[in-house]
Every structure is written in structure tokens, then in C-alpha cells.
Amino acid sequence: MKQYIQQNKERFFEELFSLLRIPSISAKAENKPDMQRCASRLAQLLLEAGADEAAVYPSKGNPVVFGQKIIDPAAKTVLVYGHYDVQPPEPLDKWLTDPFEPVIHDDAIWCRGANDDKGQLFMHIKAFEFMVRTGRLHHNVKFIFEGEEEIGSPSLPDWMREHKDLLKADICLVSDTTMISEKVPSINCGMRGLSYLEVKVTGPNKDLHSGHYGGAVANPITVLCEMIAQLHDADQRVAVPGFYDKVVELSKEDRELLAKAPFDLDEYKQFLGIDEVRGEKGYTTMERTGIRPCLDVCGIWGGYTGEGAKTVLPSEAHAKISMRLVPNQLSREITPLFRKYFESIAPKDVHVEVKECEGGDGFLIPISSDAYKAASRAIAEVYGIEPVPSRGGGSIAVLAEMQQILGIDPLLMGFGLERDTIHSPNESYLLKQLFGGMESIALFYQYY
Amino acid sequence: MKQYIQQNKERFFEELFSLLRIPSISAKAENKPDMQRCASRLAQLLLEAGADEAAVYPSKGNPVVFGQKIIDPAAKTVLVYGHYDVQPPEPLDKWLTDPFEPVIHDDAIWCRGANDDKGQLFMHIKAFEFMVRTGRLHHNVKFIFEGEEEIGSPSLPDWMREHKDLLKADICLVSDTTMISEKVPSINCGMRGLSYLEVKVTGPNKDLHSGHYGGAVANPITVLCEMIAQLHDADQRVAVPGFYDKVVELSKEDRELLAKAPFDLDEYKQFLGIDEVRGEKGYTTMERTGIRPCLDVCGIWGGYTGEGAKTVLPSEAHAKISMRLVPNQLSREITPLFRKYFESIAPKDVHVEVKECEGGDGFLIPISSDAYKAASRAIAEVYGIEPVPSRGGGSIAVLAEMQQILGIDPLLMGFGLERDTIHSPNESYLLKQLFGGMESIALFYQYY
Numbered sequence: 001m002k003q004y005i006q007q008n009k010e011r012f013f014e015e016l017f018s019l020l021r022i023p024s025i026s027a028k029a030e031n032k033p034d035m036q037r038c039a040s041r042l043a044q045l046l047l048e049a050g051a052d053e054a055a056v057y058p059s060k061g062n063p064v065v066f067g068q069k070i071i072d073p074a075a076k077t078v079l080v081y082g083h084y085d086v087q088p089p090e091p092l093d094k095w096l097t098d099p100f101e102p103v104i105h106d107d108a109i110w111c112r113g114a115n116d117d118k119g120q121l122f123m124h125i126k127a128f129e130f131m132v133r134t135g136r137l138h139h140n141v142k143f144i145f146e147g148e149e150e151i152g153s154p155s156l157p158d159w160m161r162e163h164k165d166l167l168k169a170d171i172c173l174v175s176d177t178t179m180i181s182e183k184v185p186s187i188n189c190g191m192r193g194l195s196y197l198e199v200k201v202t203g204p205n206k207d208l209h210s211g212h213y214g215g216a217v218a219n220p221i222t223v224l225c226e227m228i229a230q231l232h233d234a235d236q237r238v239a240v241p242g243f244y245d246k247v248v249e250l251s252k253e254d255r256e257l258l259a260k261a262p263f264d265l266d267e268y269k270q271f272l273g274i275d276e277v278r279g280e281k282g283y284t285t286m287e288r289t290g291i292r293p294c295l296d297v298c299g300i301w302g303g304y305t306g307e308g309a310k311t312v313l314p315s316e317a318h319a320k321i322s323m324r325l326v327p328n329q330l331s332r333e334i335t336p337l338f339r340k341y342f343e344s345i346a347p348k349d350v351h352v353e354v355k356e357c358e359g360g361d362g363f364l365i366p367i368s369s370d371a372y373k374a375a376s377r378a379i380a381e382v383y384g385i386e387p388v389p390s391r392g393g394g395s396i397a398v399l400a401e402m403q404q405i406l407g408i409d410p411l412l413m414g415f416g417l418e419r420d421t422i423h424s425p426n427e428s429y430l431l432k433q434l435f436g437g438m439e440s441i442a443l444f445y446q447y448y
Numbered sequence: 449m450k451q452y453i454q455q456n457k458e459r460f461f462e463e464l465f466s467l468l469r470i471p472s473i474s475a476k477a478e479n480k481p482d483m484q485r486c487a488s489r490l491a492q493l494l495l496e497a498g499a500d501e502a503a504v505y506p507s508k509g510n511p512v513v514f515g516q517k518i519i520d521p522a523a524k525t526v527l528v529y530g531h532y533d534v535q536p537p538e539p540l541d542k543w544l545t546d547p548f549e550p551v552i553h554d555d556a557i558w559c560r561g562a563n564d565d566k567g568q569l570f571m572h573i574k575a576f577e578f579m580v581r582t583g584r585l586h587h588n589v590k591f592i593f594e595g596e597e598e599i600g601s602p603s604l605p606d607w608m609r610e611h612k613d614l615l616k617a618d619i620c621l622v623s624d625t626t627m628i629s630e631k632v633p634s635i636n637c638g639m640r641g642l643s644y645l646e647v648k649v650t651g652p653n654k655d656l657h658s659g660h661y662g663g664a665v666a667n668p669i670t671v672l673c674e675m676i677a678q679l680h681d682a683d684q685r686v687a688v689p690g691f692y693d694k695v696v697e698l699s700k701e702d703r704e705l706l707a708k709a710p711f712d713l714d715e716y717k718q719f720l721g722i723d724e725v726r727g728e729k730g731y732t733t734m735e736r737t738g739i740r741p742c743l744d745v746c747g748i749w750g751g752y753t754g755e756g757a758k759t760v761l762p763s764e765a766h767a768k769i770s771m772r773l774v775p776n777q778l779s780r781e782i783t784p785l786f787r788k789y790f791e792s793i794a795p796k797d798v799h800v801e802v803k804e805c806e807g808g809d810g811f812l813i814p815i816s817s818d819a820y821k822a823a824s825r826a827i828a829e830v831y832g833i834e835p836v837p838s839r840g841g842g843s844i845a846v847l848a849e850m851q852q853i854l855g856i857d858p859l860l861m862g863f864g865l866e867r868d869t870i871h872s873p874n875e876s877y878l879l880k881q882l883f884g885g886m887e888s889i890a891l892f893y894q895y896y
Contacts, residue, residue: 392659
């Protein structure tokens with residue numbers, strides 16, 4: 001595959017860039033037409049790569065791209081999952097280049113989606129192309145690319161239910177996660193679930209002059225802050241009653257195994273520019289993001305946020321709150337617990353609304369499967385070192401649903417690195433990882 | 449004056465609307481050219497109304513308009529203060545009409561600045577015009593209109609120091625406050641001072657994926673909320689140490705006198721759409737806004753505030769905080785107390801910045817002066833009922849400075865009403881108050 005990459009590199013860039021230039025932001029209604037454009041371009045790329053068929057399917061939300069090549073009904077079938085939607089690029093002023101105009105410098109591609117997930121799904125299309133064109137393919141391969149992963153995949157579960165036969169497969173291959181580092185390849189064997197909510201606190205029915213009313217009326221910003229301050233206790237545990245009830249505590253042995261993954265706390269703090277880490281008492285940093293649930297405020301707004309001084313006592317304050325969940329914590333149970341608690345701590349002089357935006361469960365992947373072993377062997381060959389099993393802190397909500405609906409286990413062969421700053425300004429993807437990923441995937445097919 | 453208003457009403461509207469259409473927002477740099485346009489238009493209106501001279505003067509910031517008519521150097525001189533700058537119109541989606549296109553309906557003018565302060569300063573120009581054209585004027589009259597009141601008048605004190613002789617006067621007449629109600633006219637005999645600050649909490653040096661880092665790193669939004677939650681104690685007193693040290697407690701008699709002003713708590717709550725009021729323990733609602741200091745969060749922002757779900761652990765969180773101060777609490781003393789306290793409650797894993805935006809002191813006006821008595825008599829004649837002395841919760845920072853620099857006491861003949869919702873969307877000014885104000889001002893000249 002190495003040689004094939006060298007021979008086709010420029011064409012690969014052109015093809016990937018054509019995807020990256022489309023601002024397929026699923027969170028924004030204004031980008032609807034871009035979702036269709038991006039899906040069509042993907043179907044075209046699948047056909048060019050050698051799929052027998054590939055098409056854009058409508059769903060309740062953004063379109064789903066499905067394509068396949070059936071070699072032999074009796075052969076093993078690999079289902080490749082990816083998503084073509086991206087996170088909003090904001091804050092725009094922090095980008096050093098145009099978020100939707102890919103550039104290559106410092107051995108990486110810089111663009112929104114360069115890694116998450118256009119860059120990573122592209123590796124699969126090209127590894128497939130290589131297998132087809134060199135006559136190496138001996139599996140059936142199916143591709144499913146959705147356009148709503150970043151908003152919690154609201155439409156894909158129903159679409160999967162309606163297309164169960166089409167999607168039959170032995171394993172679901174996913175590249176949408178990270179490795180521990182370039183030098184420490186790893187395979188994700190579990191992800192966190194997610195409950196994402198938007199809350200609104202309303203005080204007076206209109207914005208007021210803070211001089212005329214200040215001191216006499218509940219200020220919804222202050223109230224919201226006081227409520228958010230009650231979401232964690234002094235040990236940095238989430239204060240929502242019942243939140244930890246179903247969390248499975250790992251055994252001493254499992255924790256020791258996880259602790260073997262190399263991790264340098266000083267490097268970590270330096271990378272983030274912080275003096276101290278903060279998290280749930282009694283757990284290490286790796287455990288806090290890997291095996292423990294958490295709650296974060298992802299956004300807050302209210303009152304005057306423009307330039308200069310405006311003296312206003314606002315009518316409303318808002319926040320976006322995400323809870324990362326671990327296996328056995330079900331989003332459909334945690335979300336109502338949060339709602340109940342949040343409403344219970346609201347003072348009587350304000351009105352509180354809690355709106356669910358997105359939810360999904362965490363999952364675990366057994367490391368004893370044939371697919372895991374094949375992936376491990378492939379990565380070891382490319383990176384020259386055996387990958388360690390790790391736990392990702394992020395969420396791909398739909399994969400837990402896929403397990404339930406289709407009965408297919410995911411295999412997370414992710415080639416991202418923390419330095420790629422996905423979801424943030426200046427997202428990038430190292431060429432070394434892009435090409436290393438392609439090679440590893442091609443070898444996976446060989447060993448699976 | 450009533451008849452004069454009837455005869456000239458349409459021209460009055462045209463003239464006032466020409467001011468209102470200029471978006472003279474002092475908080476925004478992009479509106480600089482509008483400040484000059486608005487100042488020029490005001491100077492023109494003063495000349496047309498009968499001033500001997502009127503001109504736009506440069507200052508360190510936005511231009512100052514000064515005009516005068518000297519009848520007799522031995523006569524009493526009235527200095528009229530007003531401001532032509534306005535608050536930002538945001539949130540724009542709450543306006544029912546264009547914020548800078550005045551419309552008349554329901555017996556009121558609706559526009560940003562309709563009351564604060566273009567509508568109110570316009571009453572003075574027209575009352576002056578009436579006095580001049582009907583040969584009634586027997587005072588010298590000077591006008592000073594500034595363009596930075598809404599941002600704390602940073603340039604006017606220096607300008608006043610440089611033009612002390614020009615500004616010599618016996619009293620400073622100001623219409624930039626409210627009456628208790630249309631049926632209960634009042635004269636403001638004290639205002640609160642202001643310390644306005646912007647705070648910033650920085651956690652990690654970049655926005656992070658909340659899945660990969662959530663639970664392991666201090667979230668600056670959560671930290672800011674936890675800090676804001678520590679700004680008030682359980683009795684709703686401001687928790688900044690030393691905040692109340694210089695606050696003068698009113699005597700039982702003074703409190704009883706203030707309590708005589710009619711106030712209906714149920715009506716108040718109904719107007720605001722709230723079930724309960726909230727404020728410093730041991731004081732009434734009127735006292736909380738009139739004679740007690742307070743602290744409000746006027747704005748907060750951080751992380752993703754757009755549509756949909758973005759899972760980010762942001763690098764920064766911000767808030768705008770205003771403290772309303774009562775006489776003897778000096779802004780230059782309170783601001784450092786706040787800064788010290790805010791920095792002291794910051795956890796070590798974040799970085800905190802406190803920036804002063806604006807500051808000014810409160811003041812009191814004696815109700816025994818000739819000017820107060822003349823104003824009281826004038827208002828009583830127009831409204832058919834004697835005005836009560838009241839305490840305004842707002843701040844006109846520069847008037848305390850004027851007392852100190854020029855030795856001139858302000859007299860606050862304000863004709864605004866709470867229903868005008870100044871500083872908020874859909875600001876308005878009742879025609880009845882606009883014209884009642886003109887009549888009262890004309891009579892003030894007669895009785896002073």
C-alpha cells in the first residue's frame with residue numbers, strides 16, 4: 001500500500017480536499033444544502049474507488065451514503081462506518097487559516113474535518129480502492145456514512161432499522177477516534193455515552209435597567225451560575241442524585257492494566273497550558289476521561305456580551321451542558337435525573353427550562369475477538385509496536401445503537417492524535433497518520 | 449407652552465426623529481461617525497431654537513456639544529446637561545420595530561433613545577425655544593450634551609476642567625431619570641454610583657473536545673459560575689469584604705419618609721412577570737434600588753452559544769459585572785475591593801483577569817434649594833399634584849464629578865417612566881411625558 005500511496009498521493013489530496021471544502025456543519029440549519037453536496041461527492045468517490053453500487057439515501061434528517069462491493073455472499077462482510085458532518089468552526093477568530101480551505105504545512109492537513117471525520121473515513125475509501133485495484137479484496141465491504149454524528153445521530157437508528165438486510169455484516173470498522181500518541185499506537189475498546197442538554201433560566205419578562213431594578217429582582221445570570229455551581233460537589237463528583245448508581249467500578253486488576261498505558265502528566269499540563277489538573281477525587285487523569293463519567297458546561301450566554309458597558313439586568317440566561325456517561329449509565333435514565341435535580345435547585349423567583357439536545361450510551365468492545373486481533377496485528381506491523389487497548393473519553397452515540405439494532409460490534413481503529421484539536425480551531429491531521437491509517441486498514445483486511 | 453406645542457407638534461417630531469435615526473451607540477467603535485453626525489445635528493437644533501452660539505467641541509473621546517444664550521451677565525444661569533449617545537440595541541430579535549426608525553403608536557414614540565436621553569434632552573431645547581420666541585426668557589441658558597454617558601463619561605470631566613469659565617452656572621438641569629408614575633410625579637434627589645467591570649477566566653490554552661478532556665481539566669465556565677455564586681451571601685448581601693464599610697445607614701425617620709412614596713408590590717411583580725422579589729435582607733424593594741448598593745451580572749458568555757450541540761470544553765469564559773454604589777461608597781475604592789476578592793476566590797487551575805470598564809460615584813441633592821422648589825412648583829402645576837422626592841437606582845456618574853469640578857448641583861427633572869424600558873428592547877417615551885416635560889421645564893424657568 002505504501003507504494004500505491006506514493007503513486008497516487010496528489011490525486012488523494014485533491015479528492016479529500018473536495019470533501020473538506022464543503023462546510024457540512026450539521027448543527028446549523030443554513031448548511032442543509034452542503035450536507036446533500038457532501039453526501040453526493042462521497043457516493044461518487046465510492047463508485048470511483050470500486051464500489052458496485054453507492055447512493056445517497058434520504059433519512060428523516062441529513063442524507064445517508066451507502067455503498068458496497070459484494071465479492072462472495074459466503075465471505076465475511078466488513079461494514080465501514082464514518083460521518084461526513086463536522087462541528088461548527090466557531091470561534092472563527094482563533095483560526096489561523098480559513099476553516100474550510102484545506103492547506104498542507106508542517107506535515108499535516110489543516111481544515112475543519114481534516115481528521116474528524118472526513119480525513120479518517122477517506123482512509124477507508126482509499127484502502128478499499130487499493131484492495132480492489134490490486135485484486136487483493138477477499139471480503140464483502142459495505143460503507144455507511146452519516147451526516148448527523150456531531151448532533152447525536154438522531155436519524156440513523158431508524159434508517160438502520162429500515163435497512164437491516166442491506167447492512168448485514170460481521171464487524172463494523174470505524175476510524176473516528178484517537179491513538180495515545182504517534183509512538184504509542186492504541187485501539188479504543190470503549191467509549192463514553194452522552195447526554196447533552198440546553199437549559200434556560202428566565203427571571204423578569206423583559207430586559208431591565210440594572211440601575212432601576214438591580215438589587216431588587218432575581219438576576220437570571222446569577223441564578224444560573226448559582227445552579228451550575230451546585231452541579232459538582234467538593235470532590236468534583238457530579239452532584240446529580242443517582243448519577244453514579246449504575247456506574248460499574250473497575251477491578252483493581254483492570255485499573256492496573258489501564259495504568260500501564262504511557263501517560264506523562266507534565267507533558268499533558270504543558271500541552272494545555274495549565275498548572276494543575278482537576279477531576280473526580282480518587283481517580284487518575286486517564287481514568288477520569290476513560291472510565292469515569294463527568295459533566296461539563298459547553299456554552300453559556302445571557303445579557304449583553306458585546307463591546308463596552310451596557311447596564312442591563314437581563315430576562316434570560318442559557319447554558320449548554322454535556323454529561324459523558326460510562327457503560328451501564330443510560331442516557332435515557334441520566335437525562336431525567338439531571339432534569340429533576342436541576343429543577344429542584346431552581347429558586348422560586350425564576351422559571352427553568354431543560355431541553356434535551358442529544359443522547360447516546362457508552363459501550364465496551366471485547367479485545368479477544370478475531371477482528372480486534374487482526375487490527376492489532378496490522379497496526380503493529382505499520383507502527384513497529386503492538387497497540388495497547390485504551391478507553392476513549394468521547395462518544396459515538398450511534399455505535400451502541402448499532403450493536404442493539406444490527407447486532408454488529410464496532411472496532412475502533414482510530415488514527416487521530418490529541419494534537420489534531422478536533423472540535424476546536426485549527427483542526428489538523430498528520431499526513432503520517434493519514435497514510436499510516438490507510439496501510440493499517442489494508443493490512444487489517446489481509447489479516448481478518 | 450401647551451398651545452405652542454400644539455402649533456408646532458409636527459415640526460417637533462421631525463426634529464426629534466432626525467436625532468433618533470442616528471445610531472449613536474457609544475459602546476461600539478463602528479458607530480464613531482454617527483457620534484459626530486448626531487453632535488452636529490444637535491448644535492444645529494440649538495441654533496435654530498435661539499442659541500447665540502452652539503458648536504461641536506472635540507474631546508478625548510466623542511465630541512461635546514455646547515451652546516448658550518446670554519441674556520444678562522448678572523442674571524441666574526441654568527446649565528442644561530444631556531447626552532446624545534444611546535445604549536446598544538441588542539438583543540435585536542426582541543424589538544418589534546427597527547430600533548433606529550422611530551414610530552408613533554399607542555401614544556408613545558418607540559425607538560432606541562426615544563427617552564434615554566434624546567427624547568428628554570429634546571424637551572429642554574423646545575422649552576428654551578418657546579421661552580426665547582415668546583420673549584419670556586430671563587435667565588442665561590447653557591447647554592452641554594455629551595456622547596459618552598452610557599459608557600461612564602470617560603472624557604467629560606477633563607473637558608469640564610478645561611472649560612470651567614464657559615460652564616459657569618447656578619444650577620445644572622438634567623432630564624435623564626424617571627418619575628414614580630404618571631400619576632405620582634417625583635423628583636430624584638439622589639442617584640447611585642457605578643463600578644462596571646469585565647472579568648475573564650482562562651483554563652486550558654485552547655478549546656478542547658469535551659469528551660477527550662471533560663472530567664480531567666478545570667472548565668472555565670464552571671469555575672466562573674462557581675465564582676459568581678460566591679458574590680452574594682445567603683442574605684443577598686454582596687460578599688465582597690469591605691463593600692458595605694462606608695455605606696451610610698438611613699435614620700428611621702428618613703426611611704419612613706421614603707416609605708411614604710406610593711408603591712404597589714403586586715403591580716411591580718405583575719409588570720415584571722415574577723412571583724417573588726429578591727434582594728438584600730432587611731430592606732424593602734424601594735430601599736433596595738434607592739438607598740442600598742447592589743451587584744449584578746449584566747452579561748456572561750463562553751464556549752459554544754450557537755444552534756445545536758457542540759461538545760467543547762472552552763478555553764475562556766467572560767462576564768460583565770456592575771455594582772451600583774450609594775453615597776460615600778467611592779467607585780475608586782470599591783473596584784479594587786472587588787478585584788482583590790475576585791482574585792482571591794479563583795482556584796489555582798485557572799487564570800483570572802479583571803478589567804475596569806466604567807466607574808462613578810453616587811450623590812445626593814438637597815430638597816431645600818430654590819431650584820428644587822421651583823421644579824416642584826412647576827411639576828405640581830402641570831401634573832395637578834405635588835411631586836414626591838425619590839431616590840433613583842441608576843447612575844449618571846458624571847454629575848458627581850460636575851459637583852466636584854464646577855461646584856454646580858444637579859437638579860434631576862426626569863420625565864421617564866419604568867414602562868419606557870430604557871436600555872432594553874422597545875424603548876419608548878409617552879407623548880404625554882414628552883409634552884408634560886416641556887411644559888414643566890418652561891414653568892421651571894418662570895418660577896426659578
